[in-house]
Amino acid sequence: MKRTLIIAACIFFSFNSLMAQSNSEDVDMIQAAFGKEKKDLVSEYMQVPAKDSVAFWKLYDEYEGKRKALGKQRIDIIQQYADNYDKLTDAKATQLATSVFSNDAKYTQLYQTYFTKFSSVIGGRQSAKLFQLETYLQTLVRAKMMTDIPFIDELDKTKVQNQ
Numbered sequence: 780m781k782r783t784l785i786i787a788a789c790i791f792f793s794f795n796s797l798m799a800q801s802n803s804e805d806v807d808m809i810q811a812a813f814g815k816e817k818k819d820l821v822s823e824y825m826q827v828p829a830k831d832s833v834a835f836w837k838l839y840d841e842y843e844g845k846r847k848a849l850g851k852q853r854i855d856i857i858q859q860y861a862d863n864y865d866k867l868t869d870a871k872a873t874q875l876a877t878s879v880f881s882n883d884a885k886y887t888q889l890y891q892t893y894f895t896k897f898s899s900v901i902g903g904r905q906s907a908k909l910f911q912l913e914t915y916l917q918t919l920v921r922a923k924m925m926t927d928i929p930f931i932d933e934l935d936k937t938k939v940q941n942q
Contacts, residue, residue, distance in 0.1 A: 817916065818843075824912055827901060834900045842893045849889060853882050857928065867931060886917070 818839075827835045856878045863871050890910055897906040 820916075821909070821912065825901075825905065825909060827905075831901050835897070838893070838896055838900060842889070842896075845889055845893075846886075849882060849885050852885075853879075856882060857924065860928070864929070864931075872931065890914075 821839065825835075856875060859871075859878075860867075860875055863875075890913070894906050894910055897909055901909075
């Protein structure tokens with residue numbers, strides 16, 4: 780029983796830290812992993828030629844604004860999951876899963892749209908390089924977030940193990 784309470788408290792505190800998470804914390808996670816901010820990391824990795832630099836960074840800032848909006852939607856979905864975790868119904872679970880799928884599809888659409896736009900500025904190979912980095916960084920952030928989110932019925936399984 781004591782273990783269940785400790786796990787419940789850990790999950791509660793994990794949820795609270797997750798709820799406070801923002802896109803700036805995405806950057807913090809990246810900075811912690813690589814020792815630099817995301818834009819600095821992109822700048823170093825991409826090494827955009829001076830002749831393309833202004834157009835590239837203008838497009839990059841536009842892209843980042845849209846990506847951050849999708850990131851906020853993802854955090855909102857996680858918040859809904861946290862708010863409903865202990866009373867999750869089939870209907871709410873379906874709504875949340877559908878929201879996650881929709882958010883993932885929006886990310887894919889954003890990547891495709893901006894891949895085309897970046898290709899016109901820096902070429903296909905460099906655009907592929909940018910989105911390879913972007914996918915890698917987003918995967919790191921998502922993996923970190925997933926470690927803080929309990930699986931559905933995780934607490935119930937703990938109760939069964941302790942009885």
